[in-house]
Amino acid sequence: MELGLIGLGKMGGNMRERMRRAGHTVIGYDRNPELADVHSPRELVDALPGPRVVWVMVPAGEPTQATIDELAQLLSPGDVVVDGGNSRWTDDEKHAAELAERGIGFVDCGVSGGVWGLENGYALMYGGSAEDVAKVQPAFDALKPEGEFGSVHAGKVGAGHFAKMVHNGIEYAMMQAFAEGWELLEAVDSVTDVREVFRSWQQGTVIRSWLLDLAVNALDDDQHLGRLRGYAQDSGEGRWTVEAAIDHAVPLPAITASLFARFASRQDDSPQMKMIAALRNQFGGHAVTAKSDHLGADAPGADVAPPVGG
Numbered sequence: 001m002e003l004g005l006i007g008l009g010k011m012g013g014n015m016r017e018r019m020r021r022a023g024h025t026v027i028g029y030d031r032n033p034e035l036a037d038v039h040s041p042r043e044l045v046d047a048l049p050g051p052r053v054v055w056v057m058v059p060a061g062e063p064t065q066a067t068i069d070e071l072a073q074l075l076s077p078g079d080v081v082v083d084g085g086n087s088r089w090t091d092d093e094k095h096a097a098e099l100a101e102r103g104i105g106f107v108d109c110g111v112s113g114g115v116w117g118l119e120n121g122y123a124l125m126y127g128g129s130a131e132d133v134a135k136v137q138p139a140f141d142a143l144k145p146e147g148e149f150g151s152v153h154a155g156k157v158g159a160g161h162f163a164k165m166v167h168n169g170i171e172y173a174m175m176q177a178f179a180e181g182w183e184l185l186e187a188v189d190s191v192t193d194v195r196e197v198f199r200s201w202q203q204g205t206v207i208r209s210w211l212l213d214l215a216v217n218a219l220d221d222d223q224h225l226g227r228l229r230g231y232a233q234d235s236g237e238g239r240w241t242v243e244a245a246i247d248h249a250v251p252l253p254a255i256t257a258s259l260f261a262r263f264a265s266r267q268d269d270s271p272q273m274k275m276i277a278a279l280r281n282q283f284g285g286h287a288v289t290a291k292s293d294h295l296g297a298d299a300p301g302a303d304v305a306p307p308v309g310g
Contacts (some may be wrong), residue, residue: 001138002023007057007068007085008035011111014118015057015084015143022142041070051078053136059112060087060236068095077103080135082126084109088240089165090256092127096157103131108157109142110164121145125152125167127159142296160245169241169255171211172234174233176258178215186224195219 001024005016008030016026029044030036038044045052052075056067064087071081081099081310083092096106107128114118122143123201126133133140133153170178199216202208222228222268238259247254280286 001053002027002048002138003136004029004052004054005046005050005057006030006041006054008032009057011084012057012114013116015055015111015122018118018121018144019139024138024142029173041067042074043072045071047292050076051138052076053080053138055082055084055136057084059093060085064091065095065242071255072099072102072104074103075104078105080105080107080132082109082136082139084106084111085194086110086164086235086237087161088236089162090160092161095130095155105129105135106157107132107136108160108161109136109140111166112165112167114117115253117143121150123150123167125154126161127153127155127161127163129156133239140273165237165240165244168235168237169252169259172238172241172258172262173254174209174211176254176261178211182215186274230265232265234259236260238262 003019003024003026005012005019005026005028008016011033011242012030017247018028024154028035028037029041033039045054048054054075056064056070056071058064064083064085068083070082073152075081081095081104083095083106088110090110092106096108105128107126109127110125110159110174111117111122112125114121122145123175124140124144126136126140140151140293154160154162162192182193182194182198185191185197191197191234198212198219201212202216205251218225238255242256242259243254245256246249277286277288282286
């Protein structure tokens with residue numbers, strides 16, 4: 001198979017290499033000329049025989065829209081565009097309609113595998129017509145992990161990115177659970193080797209998983225994670241998952257809580273916790289922590305006694 005690939009970053013570059021290892025011809029374009037095989041999307045399109053397949057791996061939103069707009073002017077009826085980035089599924093429907101006006105097919109593909117995908121393969125979730133998917137199938141077969149599973153035609157356009165979005169929402173909740181368990185283990189005196197407790201769970205337990213393996217890797221590198229700041233970004237797909245749950249009246253308490261926990265991680269001095277501390281002091285006389293003390297909440301003398309007599 002011959003196909004084009006636009007976007008040769010960490011994911012796209014490794015995907016190009018994996019497909020080439022499978023015997024496919026992949027012509028890649030990137031704005032960084034050191035990564036690219038050709039100098040422009042037009043040169044990429046001109047180098048491919050028809051019907052062409054062009055796979056797009058650029059950031060969601062405006063970069064994806066601009067790339068698809070450009071390809072719409074360059075491709076011919078019968079060609080197919082694959083969006084393998086982390087686009088919102090509603091954008092897929094828009095892109096498919098725009099390309100269909102020119103007779104160009106569209107497939108959305110959620111891709112999971114990260115930096116490990118080159119060697120282990122990528123889990124693929126794709127949406128689109130059977131005809132368009134068939135044109136891309138050799139690439140899907142090359143990218144997926146070895147074995148029976150790891151690739152699915154999830155449904156019509158938008159289904160691939162919707163499935164990947166839900167996958168990432170589940171990932172949020174699983175990571176949050178591991179993080180909470182780790183913090184609790186670290187907090188007690190009786191557990192003297194939290195890292196080895198995590199390692200023991202890798203065999204014979206119901207929570208053994210690749211995420212657990214990665215957690216052990218991280219603890220091997222930095223046993224108490226002391227070199228890291230407690231700050232976590234969100235990719236956007238967690239938010240979209242919660243928004244979709246609201247639209248469909250589906251309760252997602254664990255995923256929603258894990259998303260909000262990431263928001264909380266960005267607050268060095270939580271405004272909400274200030275109000276909670278103030279209210280606890282008002283109704284129960286509970287001690288509060290004075291910011292001016294520059295002491296941690298658990299440090300000796302950090303608690304400030306409530307005012308006496310009013």
